[in-house]
Amino acid sequence: MTSQPQIVQPPRIAVRLVNLFSSDEEAETIEGDLLEEYTHLASKRGASFARRWYWRQTAKTIAHLAGTAYRTAPWSTTAAIAGGFLLRRLAARFVEPAIFAVIDRYQIFEHHFSTYRFLASTGIDIGHILVFLFVGCIVALGVKGREMVATMTLGLIFGAMAVIAVLVMVSRTGDDAFAWRLTWYFADSFAMVIGGAIVRARRSAATTRPSIA
Amino acid sequence: MTGxxxxxxxxxxxxxxxxxxxxxAYGVTVRQEIEFRTHREVSIGAVYATLNRLETKGFVKSHCGxxxxxxxxxxxxxxxxxxxxxxxxNRTQRALHSMTEGLDLVRSYS
Structure with a gap:
């Protein structure tokens, strides 16, 4: 009877990240290569050293995969990003009217003032997050294999625009409270990336792969 | 001849x-060979990005084990x-050799 090599599980989040950024064909070989070296390093140099190595490799690998994904189809990726930018601007106009239509329809202001207050403030912010999530999904659907690059780029663009806008507002008004809005704006950008990750994960799951022990 | x-x-x-x-030659051995000989840490992503590019150009071929x-x-x-x-x-080696021929890199530029 031959002894099976002891497989130590690498950081799960790191594995998922590599999976999200690599194409279905690449994912199996890259994960296999990383696991082979990780198992070897964990037995030779210890689990914490191996974990650090795995995270370092993940960060560098993601950067390369993202760069490669963009270079393989720069025009269609750019078009999807531009389309997503315009779609978000268009869809965002309907958030407030939609929420106030619900408030009017069910006479929330008259009967449930605390609910009204929630919907008219936090509800609008949540509505914007859902718009960003939706746009992230639409953009990802248009760029097969480059879902994460496209949605992350768009998320970064909106994040940078939000930072600039908040800096301008704070410098003009001197009111630091505007800076707190950044948490919502970053949540919007993050929702967009989550939209991309959802589409990517669903596409990966749909692709049949050899079983993983 | 082009770039x-x-x-x-x-x-x-x-x-x-x-x-x-x-x-x-597969991902792990290629990565380790480069690290061993060049003493520079290389990511598996960089190795595959380059290997895929080389395969597209027809310079390498791959098969699954x-x-x-x-x-x-x-x-x-x-x-x-x-x-x-x-x-x-060979072409790249010749070009590099041709460009460095006659240069005393250690004495002139160190």
Whole structure:
């Protein structure tokens, strides 16, 4: 009877990240290569050293995969990003009217003032997050294999625009409270990336792969 | 002859690693061979990004091996250099040699 090599599980989040950024064909070989070296390093140099190595490799690998994904189809990726930018601007106009239509329809202001207050403030912010999530999904659907690059780029663009806008507002008004809005704006950008990750994960799951022990 | 007939720096290193490793060349061995000989940490993503580019150019070919238990049942992707790849290495080596010939790099520029 031959002894099976002891497989130590690498950081799960790191594995998922590599999976999200690599194409279905690449994912199996890259994960296999990383696991082979990780198992070897964990037995030779210890689990914490191996974990650090795995995270370092993940960060560098993601950067390369993202760069490669963009270079393989720069025009269609750019078009999807531009389309997503315009779609978000268009869809965002309907958030407030939609929420106030619900408030009017069910006479929330008259009967449930605390609910009204929630919907008219936090509800609008949540509505914007859902718009960003939706746009992230639409953009990802248009760029097969480059879902994460496209949605992350768009998320970064909106994040940078939000930072600039908040800096301008704070410098003009001197009111630091505007800076707190950044948490919502970053949540919007993050929702967009989550939209991309959802589409990517669903596409990966749909692709049949050899079983993983 | 165009710029595409020559290899970039990392492409050159990768192809030389494949030639050294012969039929044992896959992601892990290529990465380790480069680290061992150049003393620079290389990511597996950089290795595959370059190998895929070289395959598109026709300089290398790949095939999948059998799944192995130490890789959690995942298969290896083996690479080998094509005749076109060997020509590209030779051309790049000659170009580098031609550019450095007669230069005393240690004395002039250190």
């Amino acid at each position: 595409r007939d020559y290899l970039g720096e990392f492409e050159h290193i990768i192809v030389l690693a494949l030639l050294r490793l012969e039929d044992r 059998d799944p192995t238990p130490e890789r959690g049942g995942r298969s290896k992707r083996f690479f080998r250099v094509t005749a076109k790849g060997v020509s590209a290495v």
